[in-house]
Amino acid sequence: MIEEYEKKGNEKNEQLLIDLCESYLFLGCSLSSESLSICISCLLKVALNQKKDEDAQIKVEMALLALSNIYLRIDAKTELYVNSIEKIIKHHQEYCNLTRLAYQSTWKFLINQFFCIRRLEDVIVNELHFAREARRELKELSNCVNWKRKEEEEGKTRIEAKEIMIIKRWLDELEAYFRSCKLWNEEFVGLLGSIVEIFREARDNHKVVSCNCIESLESITENRDVNVCCLLESGAVDVVMEELVQLNIENLRISYCLGFCSSICGRLNINKGKKKDIAEQKELKKKLFEKMEEQGYEDLIFVLCNCIVVKRTRNYFLITNFKDYFIYY
Template identity: 50%
Template sequence: MSRQEKTETSVTERFNELFDKLEHCDEDEQKQKIEEMNEMINEMNKEEFKTVFTKEMFDKVDEMIEEKKLPLENAILLLKRIGFCKVLKGINIYGFNESSLEEKFKEIIYDENEKKDEEKDEKLLVDICECYFMFDNQFSSDMYPICAPCLLNVASSKEKKEEAQKKVEVALLALSNSSTVNNVGRKLFLEKIKEIIQYHQEHCNFTQLAYQSACQFLIKRFYNDKSLEKVIVNELHFAREARRELEELTKYVDWKRTEEEKERRKGRTEENIIMRWLKTLEFFFTGCHLWNEECSGLIGGIVQLFRIAKDNHGEICYWCICSLRSAAENRNVEIEDLLKGRAVDAVLEEMQRRTVDDEITVECLQFFKHISKRLKEEVNNEAMKVKRKKTKMEIFEKLEEEGYEDTITSFHEIFYFIEENFGCDISLNISDYFVNA
């Protein structure tokens, strides 16, 4: 097929055409076609993903495996690429959970796990566990104790060869997608993931995506176990490491690429890893109670990234603002650190150039609502009163100088519109967004 024909035929059509041919090919031909399909998966955007990877497609894969028209090994080659790109790009698809393929994978995992060590097919077990974690959105608690230790063992490899690093990366990416809601014991993962992260911090043996995934996996466990906070903040220095990684990733992004160039580079990019860090940071700020200098520095790192991305990458800009909004909402985050890190300046600046039909507008409004609410709260300690008064004056003067009142007033008339269109709970009282000296 010529380049022009490929351009005229959508990626979803080309993918489906090859998929339909798989059951009529021998194993080697299937592998060649799957290689082509995997390249197409890299190109797909979120809407294309949701169009192609449906319950019907997963059921068809199961049917072909069952009828021996598609060897399980070849099916895994295709499914792992779909899962990898799904998780990397943060795409939600639900067809797998509704399909017969999910039941087949669970049976394989149970069967392999029950075998004696010398009889187990370790590679198959790892492959199926990775697929299961990357696709599943429900995570039955009985699967977690089998899959998590299996993948953590893969991720514990200390080899620096590229092939070994790739295996570690895929295992950690799959783990990073595992649910936050299963209240499984820390014995299943804590010591192992600590060892994995600390070894990388000393030896730099991971890819950037693998390291981000390891940190994300641990932060998500924090959802049900707040006692992990000391490990995350004080032992693993999460805030310091996150800032360093964001700064490093930023160097490798061509921020001046056109939208067309971005479309052509949809695969595994630094931008995707940056967005994964930012989403993890939003999660971290929501529940963080320990606040130290490293956490304060992280605010400045997010603002620095925001300023680089704001004119060239709307999605990264959005997640920067989301992270700062979460920090403003958290009472353990010092408002002074938001000032010192120039978060107040950045959010105000962004709000002034936004339109009403924009999700970032909502995040900016929420940021200032939380700041205002916290500054209006009573404090009993005299030293705190003096500190609070100084902070309020500093923010008041900054907002007054930048014409903040006019900006909020211009938005107030459409607060009902924002609430209805974005399904968010914003205050309709305009005074809730003002800071009084």
């Protein structure tokens, strides 16, 4: 139907074609290259509408949300698609014409393409300032949420539920991006700091969000292009240590926290490092352990060194009486 409507030229029903394209992308249907190209071209035309009225914003939001479902698909027109998305991001940065969901979806579409078009990273990091933008969005979204209200509590406003949903989408995208990024600047330290802040706010009443936060922090420890110093500066190490000494810690959060610690230990393993990096690793290791001792985590260091931990498909399992090994202050 998509291909048939596209061939009708001036006789085609534009809105019906838009509806068809959005529906197929939302459903995750397998489309031919021709159909996919039609969908992207059609919906980008909608997304490029720069009007600020509510009706136009809703249409733009739906188009961008649908486009954000496209992963790793490249054809001869990819360059044009990416240029259009860059234009949408830059226009919003200047005029703030998009809804929060639309803006997040725009970034999601661009980063989905980055995973197979590596040269996009320079544009994402240095030209469009992804880390700075994500940090600002997360902070503003977090300010709209009453984190003291329990996740399952009735009466949560529809607006607040939407803000939490967008926060989760950002965190999911960051978790995937952190594993693959190569470029790094000071803006990312601030972004990690905002994830730490959201985790602390969501820890007690919003388990899904708090798990997303720890998972994002864990993912970045596995990326060897990221300096461990950034994890210290951002407060990521502090929040993981705080979490590991909690009596009521959830099993899934234990898994992510232990993954975080395991990855850092691996990164600081002097025997596996290059000779030229050994001095730097020793200094960083010293700084990390001094910080942990300063915060009173000496017993936690001992526990993590002596507990039996088995890794299976990225899940970490502890000995049954794990909690009995902790000394609480």
